Amino acid sequence: MKHIRTSFVLAGIGILALSGCKTDPSFDPKKGEIAFNIPQGWPKPVYNFEGNPLSEAGFRLGKKLFFDPRLSRDNSISCGSCHQQFSAFAHFDHDFSHGVENRLGTRNSPPIFNLNWHGGFFWDGGVNHIELQPVNPIQNPVEMDEKVENVVSKLRADDEYRTMFRNTFGDDSITSQRMLKAIAQFMGLLVSSNSRYDKYVRGEEGGSMNEAELRGLSVYRSKCASCHTEPLFSDFSYRNNGRKPSALNDSGRARITLVAEDMYKFKVPSLRNLKYTAPYMHDGALKSLEAVLDHYASGIHQSPTLDPLLINGIQLTAQERSDLLQFLNTLNDEQFINDIRFRETQ
Amino acid sequence: MTNETGKVSFTFENMAGSAPLVLSGPSDASKDKWYIIESGDSLKITQYKYYATNFVLHSDSGNYKQPESYYLIDESIPQSKQFTIDEVPKRKYTKISFLIGVDEERNTSGAQTGALDVNHGMFWDWNTGYIMARLEGVSPQSPVPSQTVSLHIAGFQGENSVLRLVTLDLPQPLDLTDGGLKNIHIKADVLEWFKTPNEIKISEIFVVASVGQDAVKIANNYSDMFKIDHID
Numbered sequence: 250m251k252h253i254r255t256s257f258v259l260a261g262i263g264i265l266a267l268s269g270c271k272t273d274p275s276f277d278p279k280k281g282e283i284a285f286n287i288p289q290g291w292p293k294p295v296y297n298f299e300g301n302p303l304s305e306a307g308f309r310l311g312k313k314l315f316f317d318p319r320l321s322r323d324n325s326i327s328c329g330s331c332h333q334q335f336s337a338f339a340h341f342d343h344d345f346s347h348g349v350e351n352r353l354g355t356r357n358s359p360p361i362f363n364l365n366w367h368g369g370f371f372w373d374g375g376v377n378h379i380e381l382q383p384v385n386p387i388q389n390p391v392e393m394d395e396k397v398e399n400v401v402s403k404l405r406a407d408d409e410y411r412t413m414f415r416n417t418f419g420d421d422s423i424t425s426q427r428m429l430k431a432i433a434q435f436m437g438l439l440v441s442s443n444s445r446y447d448k449y450v451r452g453e454e455g456g457s458m459n460e461a462e463l464r465g466l467s468v469y470r471s472k473c474a475s476c477h478t479e480p481l482f483s484d485f486s487y488r489n490n491g492r493k494p495s496a497l498n499d500s501g502r503a504r505i506t507l508v509a510e511d512m513y514k515f516k517v518p519s520l521r522n523l524k525y526t527a528p529y530m531h532d533g534a535l536k537s538l539e540a541v542l543d544h545y546a547s548g549i550h551q552s553p554t555l556d557p558l559l560i561n562g563i564q565l566t567a568q569e570r571s572d573l574l575q576f577l578n579t580l581n582d583e584q585f586i587n588d589i590r591f592r593e594t595q
Numbered sequence: 596m597t598n599e600t601g602k603v604s605f606t607f608e609n610m611a612g613s614a615p616l617v618l619s620g621p622s623d624a625s626k627d628k629w630y631i632i633e634s635g636d637s638l639k640i641t642q643y644k645y646y647a648t649n650f651v652l653h654s655d656s657g658n659y660k661q662p663e664s665y666y667l668i669d670e671s672i673p674q675s676k677q678f679t680i681d682e683v684p685k686r687k688y689t690k691i692s693f694l695i696g697v698d699e700e701r702n703t704s705g706a707q708t709g710a711l712d713v714n715h716g717m718f719w720d721w722n723t724g725y726i727m728a729r730l731e732g733v734s735p736q737s738p739v740p741s742q743t744v745s746l747h748i749a750g751f752q753g754e755n756s757v758l759r760l761v762t763l764d765l766p767q768p769l770d771l772t773d774g775g776l777k778n779i780h781i782k783a784d785v786l787e788w789f790k791t792p793n794e795i796k797i798s799e800i801f802v803v804a805s806v807g808q809d810a811v812k813i814a815n816n817y818s819d820m821f822k823i824d825h826i827d
Contacts, residue, residue: 426706
């Protein structure tokens with residue numbers, strides 16, 4: 250009983266410390282709980298924590314798990330190793346990430362934000378639910394190479410985790426389901442919706458765009474928006490964008506659906522936070538946005554499943570290209586990558 | 596429990612033909628039990644488990660569907676093969692039904708627990724879905740050097756669905772109105788996996804690790820492997 254009281258008080262202090270001076274829509278200290286709010290003008294999310302009631306304790310537990318290397322076989326790699334906050338939770342400057350024993354992955358580590366709007370996870374959409382997403386990297390031999398069962402055993406042996414599970418779920422039973430739900434609380438609250446573009450759209454202070462950026466917005470809307478749809482800047486479909494398959498010959502979505510029409514298709518990534526998430530594409534082969542635009546202008550690899558919209562590439566004048574790059578720069582959410590709530594140190 | 600309800604327990608016995616299935620161990624070859632399947636191929640079985648879910652008891656005066664009805668029958672775990680359904684309304688039941696596999700809803704609604712925990716070696720982490728039935732073994736007819744046979748039967752959607760509804764008539768009505776625990780004994784013949792309507796040659800199907808035709812063929816085979824042996 251004494252134990253519970255102590256941790257409750259600590260949690261209370263945490264709310265004050267974390268809320269700071271700025272108000273944040275997804276974190277309401279008055280209610281004493283974490284809140285998930287749909288940003289103005291955004292569609293209904295796929296996941297809204299059904300059966301996984303949000304709480305400060307759950308969020309903190311999920312965050313601790315996210316940054317805990319004990320999720321890997323040799324206790325060396327955490328989720329945060331390849332999903333760094335300053336990189337919008339992608340892996341900065343890595344085409345592929347290295348797992349335990351420096352084993353190399355085969356696809357670029359995607360950023361983590363606005364996951365509650367995703368219907369499928371990973372580049373191929375193989376996982377159908379945010380709560381089940383972590384099982385894949387935990388058990389993938391080239392990532393964490395651990396069994397969920399072993400992770401659960403490690404957590405059960407740890408007093409601090411038992412306390413945190415009790416604070417979250419009411420008793421200290423530790424199961425894979427509870428662990429996964431807690432991680433989903435942390436990941437689901439990683440909402441990036443405060444870029445300059447967002448403030449512009451909402452008519453908020455700090456939301457000014459200059460003429461070049463506004464011209465870039467028009468270029469984006471006429472040349473990019475059919476796949477990178479506002480406001481998430483992805484339609485979350487699977488498309489072949491003309492990357493020439495490497496020696497890995499990654500079949501993409503077809504690996505999941507086993508149908509030929511899905512060969513070399515990958516989930517359309519968001520255009521948000523590109524400043525922080527280089528390199529680009531599922532193959533991580535393009536180091537700069539200039540290189541990305543070069544790819545769309547003249548690098549399209551023709552193949553039977555190439556997206557019809559890309560058969561002639563995307564041709565931009567020098568002016569359009571410059572404007573577009575300036576517009577894309579307004580999609581970077583500095584508030585998100587500096588948000589103290591998501592920072593590794595507690 | 597009130598006086599209005601009774602209990603029904605189920606006992607699953609895995610068979611190979613007319614004899615109880617014997618699993619072969621990974622090490623002691625002298626204890627291996629070899630089976631001849633329909634095609635004439637030899638097979639020893641080292642691991643065997645499947646989901647039986649969504650149990651329904653049928654009567655003329657109404658059906659009883661067990662809520663949260665998920666069981667993983669694992670041949671290596673005796674306790675997994677016997678379970679009791681409580682709070683069954685006292686009626687005269689004439690049929691039972693259950694699903695082989697985990698329904699679509701639980702394949703698409705996030706992290707589960709109990710029999711559906713991802714820890715049972717019955718869950719695909721890279722392509723979400725439960726393995727509905729799993730058989731591991733060894734056969735000299737397997738074309739790989741390890742002679743592996745590894746059949747992971749999965750798929751919950753569309754033409755790839757391996758979900759199969761089993762409906763079994765009870766040999767005599769199960770009358771809960773007279774009180775007392777009733778026990779339904781079910782026998783399941785593993786050799787049916789390889790028999791009808793699709794005779795399986797191990798040289799052709801020795802590994803199933805994705806959804807698709809091979810999984811569906813085997814599911815169609817094992818969908819009729821269950822028989823009610825007796826009720827006591």
